[in-house]
Each structure stands twice: as C-alpha cells, then as structure tokens.
Amino acid sequence: MKTPIQCKLCGKRKRFHPYAERKFAWTCNQCKKARQPKTTVVCASCGRTNTLRASCVAKHDYYLCGPCDKNNAYIHPPRADGMVRIIDLNAAGGFIGFTTRMATEEELESVEHAKAIKEAASGMLGFEDSENHWIN
Ligand SMILES: [Zn+2]
Numbered sequence: 001m002k003t004p005i006q007c008k009l010c011g012k013r014k015r016f017h018p019y020a021e022r023k024f025a026w027t028c029n030q031c032k033k034a035r036q037p038k039t040t041v042v043c044a045s046c047g048r049t050n051t052l053r054a055s056c057v058a059k060h061d062y063y064l065c066g067p068c069d070k071n072n073a074y075i076h077p078p079r080a081d082g083m084v085r086i087i088d089l090n091a092a093g094g095f096i097g098f099t100t101r102m103a104t105e106e107e108l109e110s111v112e113h114a115k116a117i118k119e120a121a122s123g124m125l126g127f128e129d130s131e132n133h134w135i136n
C-alpha cells in the first residue's frame, strides 16, 4: 500500500513506497528549490551588495566588487608573516573573495618561489594555485 503524502509547503501530493511512509514531513522538489538559502555578499570597499544562492557563494573573509578590485583603492588588512591571502576571482557572481589564512608548507614554498620570480621579473603579482585562486 502506497500512502499519499502532502508537501508541507505547497500541499502537492505524492505517493511513497511503504518503506518511505515514515517520511511524514516531505517537501517537493520545487519547494526545495525555492527555499534554497540566499546569501548577500557586501563589497568591503563601496558597500555594494549582491544577493545570490548560497551554493553559488564561496566563503571568504571579505569581498570586493569587480570595479573596486580594479581601481585598487581598497586597503587590504595587513597580513602577518606566514599568512597567505587567497584571492578567489569567482567567489560570488562578479565579486572577488579574499581570505587571509596560515599558509601550508607547500604554499610557503610557492610564495618564496613567486617572490623569486617577482624579483627576477617585476610586475608579477602572485601565482595561481591548482584551484584557480591567486595567492599573493
Ligand atoms: Zn511543494
């Protein structure tokens, strides 16, 4: 015997197999989609906001909007020795995400390496890691 169960949000009915009967609180796919949590990211420089689905936002310490990142007016918080700044160009729909955290051994080596390159060829800002983040 299949038992019809109502979506607790829109009331749509669906029949479940007996093994699913204890699923008395059920939400249909449409309602689930509509209820996906949203997140608002705020540009740390100009205060512009961007609201998008939480699953589309990578978590970072702070964000800058595209124009603010380009005009470079924002003064980033100081970075202690042994810390790296992760720059995520695709953090949140046109916003760039920044995270400062302790560097891993590997990154420290890479930073040293990047510094060496920087000294050799000026104008180099950082390097790209395997996840397409810039580390500076
Ligand atoms: Zn529903």
Ligand SMILES: [Zn+2]
Binding pocket: 043, 044, 045, 046, 047, 048, 064, 065, 066, 067, 068, 069
């Ligand atoms: Zn901005």
